[in-house]
Amino acid sequence: MKEKINTIQFFCLIVLFEIGSALLLEVGRSAGKYGWISLIVAGLLGCILYLVYTKLHTYYPSLPLTQYTQLIWGKHIGIIISFLYALYFMYMAARILRDFTALLLIMAYRNTSPVILAALMMGVCMYGIKQGIQTIGRVALAGFVLLFSILFLIIIFQWINGLLDVENVRPIIPRDWSPILHTIFPTALTIPFGEMIAFSMIFPDLDQKSKVKKIGLYAIIASCLFLAFSSIVNIMILNEDIVESSIFPLLSAASLVDIAHFITRLEALVVITLVTLGIFKLLVFFYCTVIGIADILQIKNQNKLILPIGLLILTLSFAIAPNYIEHIYIGIHKVPYYLHIPLQIVVPILLLLTAFIKNRKKHN
Amino acid sequence: MAIQRGLINENIEQFKVHLEKELGANSDLLIREFQLHNRVDLIIVYIDGICDKQVIETSIIKPILEVCNDSFYFNEPNRTTELNNYLKDQVLSASEVEIASTWDTILSSLVSGNTVIFFNKSSEVLVIGTKSIDSRSISEPTTQVLVRGPKDSFTEKIRTNSSLVRSRIQHPSLRIEFSKLGERTQTDIAILYIEDLVDASILKKVKEKVKNIKIDGILESRYIESFLEDETYSPFPRTFNTERPDVMAGNLLEGRIGILVNGTPFGLICPTLLMDHFKTAEDYYEKSDISSLMRLLRIFSFIISLLTPGVYVALVTHHIGMIPTNLAVSIAAQREGVPFPTVVEIFLLEVTFEILREAGIRIPRASGQAASIVGALIIGQGVVEAGFVSSVSTIIVALTAISSFAVPQYSIGATGRILRFVFLFMGAFIGLYGIMLSLFFIGFHIAKLNSFGVPYLLPVTPFNTAAQQDNFIRMPWRQMKRKNNKIRDEK
Secondary structure, three states, X not given: OOOOEOHHHHHHHHHHHHHHHHHHHOHHHHHHHHHHHXXXXXXXXXXXXXXXXXXXXXXXXXXXXXXXXXXXXXXXXXXXXXXXXXXXHHHHHHHHHHHHHHHHHHHOOOOOOHHHHHHHHHHHHHHHHHXXXXXXXXXXXXXXXXXXXXXXXXXXXXXXXXXXXXXXXXXXXXXXXXXXXXXXXXXXHHOOHHHHHHHHHOHHHEOOHHHHHHHHHHHHHHHHHHHHHHHHHHHHHXXXXXXXXXXXXXXXXXXXXXXXXXXXXXXXXXXXXXXHHHHHHHHHHHHHHXXXXXXXXXXXXXXXHHHHHHHHHHHHHHHOOOXXXXXXXXXXXXXXXXXXXXXXXXXXXXXXXXXXXHHHHHHO | OOOOOOEOOOOHHHHHHHHHHHHOOOOOEEEEEEOOOOOOOEEEXXXXXXXXXXXXXXXXXXXXXXXXXXXXXXHOOOOHHHHHHHHHHHHOOOOOEEEEOEHHHHHHHHHOOXXXXXXXXXXXXXXXXXXXXXXXXXXXXXXXXXXXXXXXXXXXXXXXXXXXXXXXXOOOOEEEEEEEEOOOOOEEEEEEEEOOOOOHHHHHHHHHHHHOOOOOOOOOHHHHHHHHOOOOOOOOOOOEEEOOHHHHHHHHHOOOEEEEEOOXXXXXXXXXXXXXXHOOOHHHHOOHHHHHHHHHHHHHHHHHHHHHXXXXXXXXXXXXXXXXXXHHHHHHHHHOOOOOOHHHHHHXXXXXXXXHHHHHHHOOHHHHHHHHHHHHHHHHHHHHHOOOOOHHHHHHXXXXXXXXXXXXXXXXXXXXXXHHHHHHHXXXXXXXXXXXXXXXXXXXXXXXXXXXXXXXXXXXXXXXXXXXXXXXXXXXXXXXXXHHHOOOOOO
């Protein structure tokens, strides 16, 4: 029998995935102090996008994305599209790994080889994938509780410390909407909300199929609200100039806490959140790559693929860009236009249209 | 020479030779011969020390001697079958009497302490239940001690143990099923469960696993334990052992299955989940508020004993900047002049502590004093004064040690002892990141584990709301719905 994850685990996994890199990289920061507006609007648009993915799922409830593309667009085009998706997930996993190793290097491991940092994380993820989606779901629940208790603790400390300055977020009504719109599309919509396309591979693993839509929407709204909240808190603490220039605003905001010279240097707690978020984001993309490629190559035993794909992602994470600056540049100026928009928005909508028409025909 | 183990059809002399061949010239094999003139001769065979001589004298020998002179059957040498039946039905006053006809049964009943009566040239023997092995009386538990609660504990004798459980659950639905395991030791084991509370599929799995055990000897319940666990290797214990009949009874009431093994006072309970290792019997005998707090304290101390050395080494080696300034300065001042890196320092102290602990268990009581002096004074104080290790490190190791003793179950404490070193080395190698990764690694490991199909982390993840009444905290008895606490096969 195939392993299933239950709705709570599914919710936790989505939230961890959604706030993953968005929280650490502070997606909304190009909109300055109005980052939270762009995050909320992007979240709502993300819900619409999610409805597209779930609608596709209702046509083929027991199949992952890479299989129903072949049913919708035929064997040949379908398999090419599936293959593109598998490569896309692999590339995203590599990007995530690169992001997190870079952040770790900046934070605490300036003298450590990035290869070791990345390889260790990859090793743990490989083990996690080997243990199966059910185990990942169970650990996601524990990770969710751990992560939110720590984030909550950090915010409480910041609040007690009197770091929150409401003046920094005023005025609330923006005068110029154009940076906000630019942040919403394509940046905030595609990362993290459009990345939900990865969950099209995981929908069939949910035990209550009827709840895919509801739970997913709850999770997206919850994570978008949390991201907006976190963005406001960071702006309050750091003001918009520092947030925009800082590589890692969450860390900068946490490191300011100093209560009675005893509760200080909360960077240790940030490392914990960083690792938790990194692992789950990587796990989801990694898992999607593995089942995607197993589908395309018709391999029954997915475990055989874990090691080669894992090593491929590890190598890829170093090969995709010569340095971190360029990595970020590609991430902001290339990836959204060449990868995210076509694969997260255009292809799913076209797939949905075709599936819709096909189904119509069948009924007639 | 192959010994034929078929039916018996011998005279007394042949029978005796055969016995000696099978059992060796044993000094504890006693053969009592009766030469009855003109009547059927008989011998009574038993092994000294494992049978009740009182029963043999009063319920076997005496009644036979009373009837042998005037009974009609004793005059008929060819009608031994009727003679056997006559004795079984009308003469012998022992409570267990059976008729056996093969050498296999004769031998197995002899070595288990039963008495065998053989009439000359008979094809059958009488087997009388006279098993009685001396055992110590019921005493206070020594490893699972409570302030409040029953003070009896299991003994080495399985019948006593099963009776202790039965006396606590006086309901017809309590099932105690006996069987024998171990090719050579033929150890009695009992499976205990409550018919209408137990999950049928778990029970089936347990029974199947017990049935399939192939082993030469079983001297302790651990022998069985390792067969009951799944094949996957894990440092985490997936069965629970107890020497307290009340704990066994309590667990049976939660729908678990108990296994008793003859010869050891430790009974097994399965399935067992991670959280069960942090529960003690006292949690249920004290008020719910204090027992809940104590349970949280135990979990906390387990985490401390697991992580403290690793986190300390990680912080001092890799993230000295993350320690609050004053503390960092004080640690640095104490470490001045210490010749070893922190990880070596902590590792040496941890190993020393493990040695002390092991020595403390094995040391003869008379020389225990010497060990504690060496441990406390020379290693504790001397090493710090000599400047080999800093006093912070001793404090860290002492904290770890004392927290590890706060964990009630020895088996999960042992898990902590092993994993502590993993965290220590990962912390030393790559700091907090390494510790987090190890935590996730262990997380992925135990989230997959299961005990007889029940997920090992059950009430926590996958989350079960109903079971939270007795998980991290224990609700007062009045608000506790025992039914909700039943353990179920989740798959």
